[in-house]
Amino acid sequence: xxxxxxxxxxxxxxxxxxxxxxxxxxxxxxxxxxxxxxxxxxxxxxxxxxxxxxxxxxxxxxxxxxxxxxxxxxxxxxxxxxxxxxxxxxxxxxxxxxxxxxxxxxxxxxxxxxxxxxxxxxxxxxxxxxxxxxxxxxxxxxxxxxxxxxxxxxxxxxxxxxxxxxxxxxxxxxxxxxxxxxxxxxxxxxxxxxxxxxxx
Amino acid sequence: xxxxxxxxxxxxxxxxxxxxxxxxxxxxxxxxxxxxxxxxxxxxxxxxxxxxxxxxxxxxxxxxxxxxxxxxxxxxxxxxxxxxxxxxxxxxxxxxxxxxxxxxxxxxxxxxxxxxxxxxxxxxxxxxxxxxxxxxxxxxxxxxxxxxxxxxxxxxxxxxxxxxxxxxxxxxxxxxxxxxxxxxxxxxxxxxxxxxxxxxxxxxxxxxxxxxxxxxxxxxxxxxxxxxxxxxxxxxxxxxxxxxxxxxxxxxxxxxxxxxxxxxxxxxxxxxxxxxxxxxxx
Numbered sequence: 001x002x003x004x005x006x007x008x009x010x011x012x013x014x015x016x017x018x019x020x021x022x023x024x025x026x027x028x029x030x031x032x033x034x035x036x037x038x039x040x041x042x043x044x045x046x047x048x049x050x051x052x053x054x055x056x057x058x059x060x061x062x063x064x065x066x067x068x069x070x071x072x073x074x075x076x077x078x079x080x081x082x083x084x085x086x087x088x089x090x091x092x093x094x095x096x097x098x099x100x101x102x103x104x105x106x107x108x109x110x111x112x113x114x115x116x117x118x119x120x121x122x123x124x125x126x127x128x129x130x131x132x133x134x135x136x137x138x139x140x141x142x143x144x145x146x147x148x149x150x151x152x153x154x155x156x157x158x159x160x161x162x163x164x165x166x167x168x169x170x171x172x173x174x175x176x177x178x179x180x181x182x183x184x185x186x187x188x189x190x191x192x193x194x195x196x197x198x199x200x
Numbered sequence: 201x202x203x204x205x206x207x208x209x210x211x212x213x214x215x216x217x218x219x220x221x222x223x224x225x226x227x228x229x230x231x232x233x234x235x236x237x238x239x240x241x242x243x244x245x246x247x248x249x250x251x252x253x254x255x256x257x258x259x260x261x262x263x264x265x266x267x268x269x270x271x272x273x274x275x276x277x278x279x280x281x282x283x284x285x286x287x288x289x290x291x292x293x294x295x296x297x298x299x300x301x302x303x304x305x306x307x308x309x310x311x312x313x314x315x316x317x318x319x320x321x322x323x324x325x326x327x328x329x330x331x332x333x334x335x336x337x338x339x340x341x342x343x344x345x346x347x348x349x350x351x352x353x354x355x356x357x358x359x360x361x362x363x364x365x366x367x368x369x370x371x372x373x374x375x376x377x378x379x380x381x382x383x384x385x386x387x388x389x390x391x392x393x394x395x396x397x398x399x400x401x402x403x404x405x406x407x408x409x410x411x412x413x414x415x416x417x418x419x420x421x422x423x424x425x426x427x428x429x430x431x432x433x434x435x436x437x438x439x440x441x442x443x444x445x446x447x448x449x450x451x452x453x454x455x456x457x458x459x460x461x462x463x464x465x466x467x468x469x470x471x472x473x474x475x476x477x478x479x480x481x482x
């Protein structure tokens with residue numbers, strides 16, 4: 001019986017270690033996804049119609065976000081929040097953050113249209129899209145999905161997509177997952193820490 | 201999407217494919233090689249293949265996509281991997297096939313297999329087995345870890361495989377076709393006690409999920425759902441699937457064990473009568 005109890009405690013101990021592994025030294029406001037997700041890697045089309053890869057902004061902290069330009073609430077709100085968070089950072093750091101807005105609605109969102117949309121929010125945003133298959137692969141890589149609702153009589157339809165923002169550091173490693181309930185200053189704080197870590 | 205897309209894996213895992221193909225091949229080859237009197241009947245073969253097919257379907261077809269983006273379907277996936285699938289495979293009594301393959305093992309493998317056997321023996325201690333069975337459900341439903349498992353591809357596969365392997369271990373312990381009267385396997389009473397013991401913790405977890413006011417598993421919010429469904433509904437259905445069917449499975453398994461117990465009693469009573477009769481004649 002004592003052997004059973006000993007083995008039992010070893011098993012439980014292992015389980016606890018496994019459950020506690022996600023801890024880290026930095027206290028992030030966002031969810032720490034270091035090691036959970038693969039590096040930032042894709043080839044999409046930028047708003048000028050040219051191919052774009054993450055290396056085009058190598059060394060920068062990159063924020064990946066899925067959406068579509070007809071998006072009524074989540075996308076504009078998220079874009080505005082992220083932009084405000086960047087504005088709250090010290091001026092010298094703002095240039096080291098790039099937002100990657102990936103439209104998952106290639107049917108309606110042409111590169112030009114995405115260009116107009118992202119320009120409205122600021123100049124550190126790169127608007128991106130591709131064909132549906134490529135977008136599905138990218139979404140799958142980051143464990144998310146998107147779907148299209150039924151079109152109404154005017155042909156308008158809703159697009160369901162992830163509300164999360166994936167943050168990658170200067171070396172393209174997955175670092176943080178920003179959820180929609182985080183405040184602007186919390187996001188700003190995290191981004192500042194990341195940029196500072198990249199400089200060290 | 202064409203119909204065959206639903207049969208293709210959403211997330212292709214070579215290891216998973218190989219594992220299922222190897223098990224299927226070994227089962228069929230063993231079946232073919234066995235002498236007719238040892239060979240399991242059609243119903244048993246069907247039961248085994250059904251269990252195997254169910255596990256493969258929820259793990260490695262389009263079903264997996266919906267499991268990743270809907271909480272209640274994820275609960276259904278684990279119900280198959282941890283309960284229904286392994287239970288069917290074990291219930292089919294694949295013992296003759298396993299013995300056939302054990303006979304094929306070369307002798308030099310014995311020292312290599314020794315640690316595996318030791319781990320197996322430890323894991324099959326009744327209390328450890330029951331704790332592991334319930335513990336794994338709790339572990340992967342820890343909100344923090346659940347979030348990580350849904351974000352990390354390797355962790356996700358570890359989760360699903362651990363559920364399937366533990367399911368096979370536990371149900372084998374419970375529904376081991378060998379009789380405790382003649383072989384060193386767990387007694388019927390203990391099997392029933394384990395089956396009863398695992399009900400309350402599973403029900404408590406399911407009820408907790410079902411009656412939670414807030415969203416316990418928000419990863420499905422963050423990563424998007426497979427189709428628009430109210431998060432509360434998704435979580436509620438998930439809670440029900442964690443609560444009710446596992447309790448029913450325990451109930452069914454208890455009936456099966458009682459049935460075997462009675463059959464064993466009848467058999468040993470008959471044997472006793474035969475012995476008595478012989479003594480009288482002598």
